Amino acid sequence: MAIVIDKSQRWRVVAAHLFLICLCALVIFPLLMVVSISLRPGNFATGSLIPTTISLEHWRFALGLPVTNADGQVIIPDLPVLRWLWNSVKVATLSATTAVLLSTTAAYAFSRMKFGGKKASLVGLMLMQMFPTILALIAIHAIFSRLGHTFPAFGIDSPWALVLAYSGGIALHIWTIKGFYETIPAEIEEAATVDGATPWQAFWRVLLPMALPIIMVIFLLAFISAVNEYPVASILLRSQDQLTMAAGMKQFLYQQRYLWGDFAAAAILSGLPIAVVFILVQRWMISGLTAGANKG
Incomplete structure (x- = not known):
């Protein structure tokens, strides 16, 4: 036997799901911004959430690997x-x-x-x-x-x-x-x-x-x-x-x-x-x- 759900009940379920989605987006957004900044070329805090150019120079620096700058010079990270x-x-x-x-x-x-x-x-x-x-x-x-x-x-x-x-x-x-x-x-x-x-x-x-x-x-x-x-x-x-x-x-x-x-x-x-x-x-x-x- 099919269970009939009241229309107002369906709207409450939809509203609850939308609230949870918005809450998750607010929690995850700062992390996504930090990930985006770490993948951008250069040390800039501003920019689009999705970088147009992906660069791993910051991750290489954090992992202690040699980094090649824009002038072609190899930089050895000095911070452990x-x-x-x-x-x-x-x-x-x-x-x-x-x-x-x-x-x-x-x-x-x-x-x-x-x-x-x-x-x-x-x-x-x-x-x-x-x-x-x-x-x-x-x-x-x-x-x-x-x-x-x-x-x-x-x-x-x-x-x-x-x-x-x-x-x-x-x-x-x-x-x-x-x-x-x-x-x-x-x-x-x-x-x-x-x-x-x-x-x-x-x-x-x-x-x-x-x-x-x-x-x-x-x-x-x-x-x-x-x-x-x-x-x-x-x-x-x-x-x-x-x-x-x-x-x-x-x-x-x-x-x-x-x-x-x-x-x-x-x-x-x-x-x-x-x-x-x-x-x-x-x-x-x-x-x-x-x-x-x-x-x-």
Whole structure:
């Protein structure tokens, strides 16, 4: 039997599809502009969306390959873009892993344990997150400058200093994971304890597998934040070989000349690690969310 759909209902469906198409176009348009700029000859930000002439000079420059200019001269790129990309991936992976390790254990303490000053500590963590990082740049520089005298590995111009600085911003992650822990019944851990599991085994083998979706979300957010972060990286890193992608790309924008084409190609490269991590992580996120917290 055929189902008769009301005419107004059909118009609502059409309007919803048109809205989604327009929304997708608005989201994709800036990316298409960056791709277009990276494929144009010359370093110009203006021009048509579809280039009349396709040039790979900016991509060759970003990949460290020799570039031939309009006069026939071969130019060797002097900016280590791929090195910056590797530094960004390394720092982001280490800082995201550290953030997950610290936030999962700290959130467990706040969620399951009772101790003095628990509420005040949670409020303090939230208050610290209210102030932007840029307000603490002077303090961060002073701390790591002094720390480098005792521990050179964590001093200025060291990627480990950047990892340590990024690991300090986990207050919001603790709140997020704590809220997820509280949705998991504590009786499941108590049952594991009755079966002979230690508190650590109950946490590691029972609670963490159930909290895998939120852990993947926290890792992804911490990774994206570390890749895109600029202010802290710009004051802690100095030498060109130690720069991350966000800090190094400032060198494409000179005071008298902006290399927009080279900048666009490097910007697209900087987004590739985030896309790869999201593709790798989403399988665990989706499977964990659909399985539910009480999966046997």
